[in-house]
Amino acid sequence: MGSQMLTPAERRHQWRRRLTPYMFLVPALLVFGIFMLYPIVSSLQLSFESQLNPNSGFSFDNYRRLLGDKVFRKALTNTVFLLLFQVPLQLGLAMVLAVILNNAVLKFRTVFRLIYFLPAITALFAVALIFRLLLNDEKGLVNYVLNGLGIQSVPWLSNAWPAKFSLITAITWRWTGYNMVIYLASLQSIPDELYEAAELDGAGAWAKFWSITVPMMRPTILLTTVLSTIGTLQIFDEPYLLTRSGPSNETLSMATLLYRTAFQSAEINYASAIAYVMVLIIAAFSLLQFRLAQRGED
Amino acid sequence: MAKTKLSDDFMPKPLVSRFQRILIYIVLVIGAFFSLFPFYYMFVQASQPSSEVLRFPPHLWFGSSAWTNIKGLFANGFGRSLFNSAFIAVVYASLSVFIASLAGYAFAKFRFRGRSVLFGMFLLVLMIPYHVTAVPLFQLMSKITFLGNPTWISSYQAVILPALANPFGIFLMRQSMQALPDDLLDAARMDGAGEWRVFTSVALPTMRPTLAALAIYSFMFQWNSFFWPLIVMRDKAMETLPVRINALVGLSIIDYGQLMMGTALTTLPIMMIFIAFQRQFISGALAGAVKG
Numbered sequence: 001m002g003s004q005m006l007t008p009a010e011r012r013h014q015w016r017r018r019l020t021p022y023m024f025l026v027p028a029l030l031v032f033g034i035f036m037l038y039p040i041v042s043s044l045q046l047s048f049e050s051q052l053n054p055n056s057g058f059s060f061d062n063y064r065r066l067l068g069d070k071v072f073r074k075a076l077t078n079t080v081f082l083l084l085f086q087v088p089l090q091l092g093l094a095m096v097l098a099v100i101l102n103n104a105v106l107k108f109r110t111v112f113r114l115i116y117f118l119p120a121i122t123a124l125f126a127v128a129l130i131f132r133l134l135l136n137d138e139k140g141l142v143n144y145v146l147n148g149l150g151i152q153s154v155p156w157l158s159n160a161w162p163a164k165f166s167l168i169t170a171i172t173w174r175w176t177g178y179n180m181v182i183y184l185a186s187l188q189s190i191p192d193e194l195y196e197a198a199e200l201d202g203a204g205a206w207a208k209f210w211s212i213t214v215p216m217m218r219p220t221i222l223l224t225t226v227l228s229t230i231g232t233l234q235i236f237d238e239p240y241l242l243t244r245s246g247p248s249n250e251t252l253s254m255a256t257l258l259y260r261t262a263f264q265s266a267e268i269n270y271a272s273a274i275a276y277v278m279v280l281i282i283a284a285f286s287l288l289q290f291r292l293a294q295r296g297e298d
Numbered sequence: 299m300a301k302t303k304l305s306d307d308f309m310p311k312p313l314v315s316r317f318q319r320i321l322i323y324i325v326l327v328i329g330a331f332f333s334l335f336p337f338y339y340m341f342v343q344a345s346q347p348s349s350e351v352l353r354f355p356p357h358l359w360f361g362s363s364a365w366t367n368i369k370g371l372f373a374n375g376f377g378r379s380l381f382n383s384a385f386i387a388v389v390y391a392s393l394s395v396f397i398a399s400l401a402g403y404a405f406a407k408f409r410f411r412g413r414s415v416l417f418g419m420f421l422l423v424l425m426i427p428y429h430v431t432a433v434p435l436f437q438l439m440s441k442i443t444f445l446g447n448p449t450w451i452s453s454y455q456a457v458i459l460p461a462l463a464n465p466f467g468i469f470l471m472r473q474s475m476q477a478l479p480d481d482l483l484d485a486a487r488m489d490g491a492g493e494w495r496v497f498t499s500v501a502l503p504t505m506r507p508t509l510a511a512l513a514i515y516s517f518m519f520q521w522n523s524f525f526w527p528l529i530v531m532r533d534k535a536m537e538t539l540p541v542r543i544n545a546l547v548g549l550s551i552i553d554y555g556q557l558m559m560g561t562a563l564t565t566l567p568i569m570m571i572f573i574a575f576q577r578q579f580i581s582g583a584l585a586g587a588v589k590g
Binding site: 016017018020021022023024025027028029031032034035036037038039040042043046097100101103105106112113114115116117118119121122123124125126127129130131133134136138139140141144173177181182185230233234236237241255258259262263268271272275276278279282283286 | 319322323325326329330332333334336337339340343351352353354355356358396397398400401403404408410413416419420423425426427428429430431432433434435436437438459460461462463468493497518521522524525529540543544547554557558561564565568569572573576579580584
């Protein structure tokens with residue numbers, strides 16, 4: 001349709017139609033540009049300015065310092081350690097509960113689903129404070145129960161390994177139900193015929209799980225893995241409040257180190273470099289998981 | 299859900315034996331116990347006098363100091379924090395849902411230059427940890443001076459604005475708006491409705507379930523949020539609940555009874571909303587994951 005065929009009124013109308021989507025996007029783009037895009041770019045710029053000598057131009061000082069920083073290395077290994085234990089534990093538990101709950105003959109399924117999802121709506125700071133009481137070294141309930149069973153008290157929050165374990169427990173409690181609900185929805189979209197066919201072939205529950213459920217749920221499993229990985233790599237509230245990053249930085253995470261560097265030591269350039277290394281690590285882990293999932297499909 | 303009902307009716311014989319079923323219930327009940335017990339313990343400790351919270355052996359039943367703890371909390375500025383949290387969460391939820399529905403509508407129902415680039419940009423940001431923005435945002439907030447404040451540090455807008463263009467919300471709204479038939483919108487246009495009318499009186503009303511789910515999700519996100527308010531709310535009068543409670547943890551003498559009461563009072567509203575709007579909550583959680 002040639003535009004010369006249009007009357008001025010029609011042309012004006014067409015103009016308005018063309019402009020409309022941009023008008024709808026203006027508020028989102030404005031907020032996004034000022035409060036997301038600008039800080040993201042500005043942070044990158046800050047990370048390439050020397051901490052000691054901010055006006056000296058482009059510099060790799062912060063990244064060089066980061067390479068030799070033992071505290072950062074500790075925060076990184078702590079966070080990756082959390083990730084390696086906590087993600088499989090939490091997703092595995094979620095899968096077991098989802099498969100059990102998916103059983104149509106069970107009663108009270110919605111009640112159980114509600115109960116398991118409840119921790120996922122709780123503020124992270126609340127989770128941390130409740131577990132701080134439960135796991136208190138001298139007077140916590142967990143040690144009281146252990147004592148009752150004839151086991152000595154464990155220094156849950158003041159000793160390196162138990163503190164890491166406490167952190168994993170609190171995070172698992174918070175997120176298992178969330179992932180379970182996602183798995184449950186995904187399980188319900190698998191056609192029953194697949195299972196019926198497998199039963200005719202004489203497949204047991206275990207065989208059905210590995211040959212039907214897992215392959216059918218691959219996209220969901222991948223997605224929850226990536227989401228939990230990103231979440232754990234950014235973890236802040238739990239180590240900040242539950243273990244106060246202690247003892248002696250044993251539960252320091254990358255995000256708590258970032259907070260400490262930026263807002264307690266006021267080293268904003270160095271903190272920005274930490275932030276960007278976090279971005280790189282998160283991107284690398286996500287990419288790796290997508291690659292592994294793709295290879296698994298071949 | 300409907301599918302499950304169907305298989306209920308068609309089930310000729312139980313797939314699991316009676317013994318297996320009992321075993322499954324035992325596992326589920328143990329799981330439910332671990333899921334619920336920390337909440338119970340929180341409420342129990344919230345009702346104890348401060349000196350009794352860390353008693354050995356620990357209390358397992360409610361004490362009589364709930365009211366004393368509440369009074370103590372409110373004497374410590376808890377009421378103000380409660381108002382701050384509620385105000386911020388309500389304003390944030392309304393505005394962010396509105397902005398997301400506008401943007402989602404544009405992405406779903408119009409073809410225009412730059413559409414995929416802009417949409418991709420929003421999605422990319424989902425991958426970037428929000429901690430990255432903290433330092434420049436703090437600098438920005440201390441530089442902005444208009445709207446009457448000397449700076450925006452410790453202001454409501456400092457907490458509300460940064461996450462207002464929520465990529466997850468935009469994504470969710472685009473997904474549901476795509477299901478909206480174009481014919482419906484065109485019919486309204488034929489009737490002479492302007493684009494804004496088409497959006498507000500045709501598109502939006504059909505989106506109610508999604509809008510509700512997103513609003514609840516956004517409210518909860520902001521109500522529970524800790525990292526950014528901790529950084530930017532430096533004035534006691536402007537603290538949100540998590541920040542106020544964190545300040546209680548930092549005191550030299552920690553009043554554990556008050557601390558747990560504060561935690562309980564922060565958790566309770568969300569629990570009540572959750573039980574009332576269970577379906578919306580869960581569809582909010584699923585929308586992020588399954589439909590993606």
